[in-house]
Amino acid sequence: MVLFLIGVLILIVCGFAYGKYCENVFDPDDRVTPAIAKADGVDYVGMKKWKNQLIELLNIAGTGPILGPIQGILFGPIAFLTIPIGCVFAGSLHDYFVGMISMRNDGAQVPTLIKKYVGTGTNKIYNIIIWILMLLTGVVFIYTPGDLIVNNILRMDINSNVIWIVYACILLYYIIATLFPIDAIIGRVYPIFGAFLGISAIGVFIGVLLTGGADLHPITSGALISEHPTAQSFIPVFFITVACGIMSGFHGSQATLISRTVKSEKEGRQTFYNMMLAEGFIAMCWAAGAMVLFNTTAPVDTTATLMVGEISKRFMGSIGGLLAIIGVIVLPITSGDTAFRALRLMIAEQFNIDQSVAIKRVILSIIIFIPAVLILFFAKTNAGGFNMLWRYFGFTNQLVAVFALLMISIYLKAHNKNYYISLIPGIFYTFIVTSYIFHADLGFSLDTRLGIEGYTASYIVGAIVSVLFVWFVISKSNSRKEYIQKLDN
Incomplete structure (x- = not known):
């Protein structure tokens, strides 16, 4: 419980201080924003601050900050430190600078920012990766x-036929939200969705504080870092697993939407x-709830989606649990619609x-929607199809974030600002994604091919690529530098 509360305190105190520092580094001013200068009644629509905040939160908070931390807590109480520290120094920084740099560039999407600040060659590679991520994100969030609704x-x-009817209803909403003006659809319904989001996160938080303290301890052997039930390595797997609860490349696409x-x-x-x-707070709450249940009634091999229902019922009862489950259903839907829109x-x-x-x-x-439907059909009708979809989604998500941190670092250095604040998390996540894909079965299986135990070879490759970063x-x-300064002045 102490470590959990320390983590929440880190989010609040360090988040406020470091957020203010990041703001000072960027130095926002009174210039006219794209919402005013390019108002078109469709994508460029000036909205109130509270509405922008709510839409941004609901856009970025899919199932990642819930399902990821539920699985991530199996690595031990270390999650209560790595989630808030990662949010403060990596995830929030990433979202802020992508949004603000986009705002300085007429609300341009990240691919355009990559092309301008990094170069055309890198942009071509990035375009392929980000388009794949957006498509996979939309499918995952259908x-x-x-499945949660059914x-x-x-x-x-x-696995009954009714699942396809539910999928069709969600897809129909996505089509409407993708086509129509952002204020007419998303801006009007999100306050309703926000209420469910608040109920689910705060309900679990209060429940953990009141009844879960005695069971907030390591699930398996080990203290701060526990032995994972399936022997997964903390680095890099934890950071790929928790993903959106710490940092997410997907968020960049949403920040650029709101920059408009x-x-x-x-x-x-x-x-x-x-x-x-x-979002980090949401991740902390569900990680804590999962730890309590894994230490009491839930087997460690319980799937994350089933854990959502169990956690909700444990801390909020039948009615409150139902509201919490609705909140968890709302989260991916409010991310999926904007994934397709982006x-x-x-x-x-x-x-x-x-447009x-x-x-x-x-x-x-x-x-856009034709390939999405085909991927959804494959994932649902093939054994292991969704697991493959989710693993590629998780890796691609973090890889996209590395490209964004690369762009941010170049932008800051070219403008003679402190670029170390984005360079350091960029180095770390370059190591994470590289070592993961070189070791994983869905990647190169480097260590297995070389007959080496653990991640030795993959770590070496990760270190080399990080230096190249x-x-x-x-x-x-x-x-x-001169080219960038000339364009931005």
Whole structure:
């Protein structure tokens, strides 16, 4: 319990202080924002600060900060420190600077920012990765809420035919939210969704404080870092598993959406940085709830989606638990709709497709949703299909974040600002994603192929690539400094 409360305190105190420091580094001013300068009534729509904050939080908080921490707590109480520290120094920083740099560039999507600050070659690679991530995110956020609705609300078999009806309803909502003006759809329904989100997170938090203290201790052998039930390595697997609860590349696509609706640069810290802190709090609550149940009634091999229902009922009772489950269902739905919306805008931006014309939005949306439906069908009808989808989603998500940190570091260094604040988390996550993909079965299986136990070979490759990351930041920022300063002035 003490470690859990220390983690919450880190989020609040360090988050406030470091968020203010990040704001000072960026130095927001009174210039006209894209929401005002480019108002089009569709994507560029000035909205109130509280609404932007709520939409940003609901956009970024999918199932990641719930399912990820539920699995991540199996690594031990260390999660109560790594989640808040990661949120403060990596995740929130990532979201803030992506949102603010986008705001300084007419609300440009991350691919455009990568092209401008890093270069055309890197942008081509990034485009492929981010489009894949947006597509996978949208599919994951049809699949998971659909299964939760059928299992926990309808009390039916998730493999029955009714699941396809539920999927179709979610997909229909996504199509509507993708096509119509952001204020007309997302801005109006999100306050309702926000109420469910608040009930679920705060309900679990209060429940843990009142009744869970005695069971907040290591689940398996080990103290701070416990022995994982399936012998997974803390580094890098923990950070890939928790993902959105600490840092997420997906968030960059959402921050750039909201950069088009913020009316003042000085609202940026509360909108971008603080909302990631709120997501960290959500992650902490569900991690704590999972630890309590794993130490009492739930076997350690219980799936994360089933744990959602068990945690909700344990701490909030039948009615409160139902509301909490609805909140968890809402989270991925409110991320999935904007994932598809962001993908539409990215593709439109890349190929200069005017999105103020309705028919062009419809055609582009159809092109996006056809492969999404095919991937969903594969994931649902093939054994292990969803596990494969989720693992690629998790890795791609963190890889995209590395590209964003690369862009942020080059931007800051080129403008003679403290770039170490983004360089350091960039180095760390470069090591994480590289060592993970080189070791994992879905990647190169390097250590297995070489007959080496553990991650030795993958760690070496990760260290080498991390050094190259530093070299790339320094060389690119130095060679492009005058060019970047000229464009930004």
